[in-house]
């Protein structure tokens with residue numbers, strides 16, 4: 277899932293300081309699961325903002341709603357009217373949700389209340405960890421299912437640097453060395469010989485060369501419309 | 509000869525090589541580089557110039573290497589993968605060679621989060637293994653990474669590092685083998701304090717015949733104080749300082765004297781380890797001790813080849 281973290285309260289109040297009628301809009305998917313921007317977090321933020329407005333006599337009004345997914349037009353359409361009846365919408369979705377919402381609500385401004393952090397997992401209650409950087413060229417098959425792009429601080433592809441000690445990465449005592457993990461995993465899978473091969477220089481163009489990426493599938497193009505007309 | 513540098517000649521001649529290190533200043537003074545280099549020049553075969561070591565911004569290793577070259581020393585230009593992408597890396601290599609630098613040493617680089625610009629964006633486009641490979645491609649195949657032709661020759665004597673004591677220890681010989689396969693002509697290791705354990709690693713190296721395909725220079729870090737010994741034991745990854753040596757430093761009346769004594773003992777033992785072709789002395793901020801070490805270790809005068 278996409279993991280995010282709610283922005284500090286002061287930053288949010290600063291963002292909306294010129295508005296009177298604010299809609300706080302949550303997202304029911306990733307950020308809901310990682311407890312940053314779901315229905316519960318919307319209600320907490322709205323009460324905090326109401327209290328703050330009351331104490332400081334700001335006279336602001338706050339509406340609350342949460343939709344299934346802010347990264348999907350289908351779910352945004354039904355709330356367009358509601359959203360536009362506010363001065364501003366504070367989105368608690370990831371950056372993708374905020375952007376689609378902004379596109380669809382012009383001229384109503386949409387402001388982010390969540391910092392989108394990474395693609396990751398919930399390791400245990402209260403701990404989320406990064407697992408993938410969407411590099412567009414997955415090599416987990418060669419590394420025993422442990423990602424050196426997201427998990428090795430130096431993006432090494434040919435085994436651990438000298439900073440790996442007792443399974444810990446040199447960058448911080450809380451970060452396991454990805455290559456120690458790869459080594460242990462490949463050993464367990466009886467595939468250590470994989471590590472003898474030099475991993476060639478990577479083509480980063482499917483990843484982070486700066487050009488916005490898209491996935492375009494001819495086989496899927498227009499399918500939604502077809503089924504719509506079929507059901508008509 | 510691949511690049512015909514002094515270091516290459518000494519090693520190919522089968523001599524026990526000595527390299528030293530100069531860290532460029534946090535400023536633009538050429539004098540600082542020249543002064544440090546003057547101390548170690550006569551007692552070493554080549555001098556490493558570090559590349560923004562510990563991710564702290566300093567004068568570039570290329571500029572430092574050129575200053576060394578101008579004073580007649582043989583520089584080993586260190587190059588990290590932290591700050592440059594493949595375009596800058598290859599371009600800097602060509603520029604360095606054009607200016608007479610023949611030894612270039614590939615390293616991953618200390619992580620920028622630990623340096624003085626922790627907010628920097630790390631590059632890490634290629635890793636140190638791949639950097640070794642690219643240098644070999646430039647030199648032997650006259651090709652850039654993309655496959656385009658390089659015009660003219662790119663004479664290089666390619667260096668790399670290895671850390672015998674980092675984890676997973678069982679993998680460290682394999683990693684060296686990969687570096688040799690990638691094209692490393694010489695290897696400088698992380699500082700050695702436990703010669704016995706180092707010899708175990710070297711046994712793995714010689715068993716695979718790697719010492720015949722590359723030159724291994726064992727790292728030497730002279731200890732100045734008990735505090736330094738403890739710091740290296742506790743905080744410097746890849747350096748393993750046995751407690752017994754820390755104790756010796758703590759109990760010594762003259763810590764510097766004891767540090768020198770320990771260094772000389774280590775060098776003496778290393779000379780007997782099969783496959784070790786030299787030493788690389790890293791005396792960060794204590795350059796004065798280098799000539800003393802080399803002299804007392806009986807490694808003077810340095811060969812003229």
Ligand code: SF4
Nearest residue numbers: 408409411414415423
């Ligand atoms: S290799 Fe790329 S796609 Fe695969 S997990 Fe890592 S970042 Fe994600």
Ligand code: SF4
Nearest residue numbers: 428436437445453454
């Ligand atoms: S210690 Fe391990 S995870 Fe950290 S940078 Fe080195 S190889 Fe990567």
